[in-house]
Amino acid sequence: QVQLVESGGGSVQSGGSLRLSCQASGVSVVNRVMTWFRQSPGAAREGVASSFFGELMNYTDSVRGRFTISQDNTKNTLYLQMDILKPEDTAMYYCAASSRDDYFWDWRRDWSRESEYSNWGQGTQVTVSS
Numbered sequence: 001q002v003q004l005v006e007s008g009g010g011s012v013q014s015g016g017s018l019r020l021s022c023q024a025s026g027v028s029v030v031n032r033v034m035t036w037f038r039q040s041p042g043a044a045r046e047g048v049a050s051s052f053f054g055e056l057m058n059y060t061d062s063v064r065g066r067f068t069i070s071q072d073n074t075k076n077t078l079y080l081q082m083d084i085l086k087p088e089d090t091a092m093y094y095c096a097a098s099s100r101d102d103y104f105w106d107w108r109r110d111w112s113r114e115s116e117y118s119n120w121g122q123g124t125q126v127t128v129s130s
Contacts, residue, residue: 002026002119007028009124022095030073033098038091048114085128092123
């Protein structure tokens, strides 16, 4: 059974940093596309950052240059380092593991599509105050 458990959320002031972790079990992070999503109240869930089998990374434009996705394959854990946080980063953050384990999909086009992911964590709340 696949389980994804996020941690590391909290409340920070604008300009601060947080590091989110996603501990995976039942699935190997190196054998999946692993992606961080976020959802704020009243808004749709959006893709934030994605790791393509630990080899390539992609980010939504609003976080590029401020957030860094990484993974430790020995710990089977995905991370999201968030720097220069802004109030608009306030959201529940989720990690997700792709349904597919092959390289033959248009990841750069589809990485943020929720339908590509079959396993989700419970989320961790990030709140940034101005």
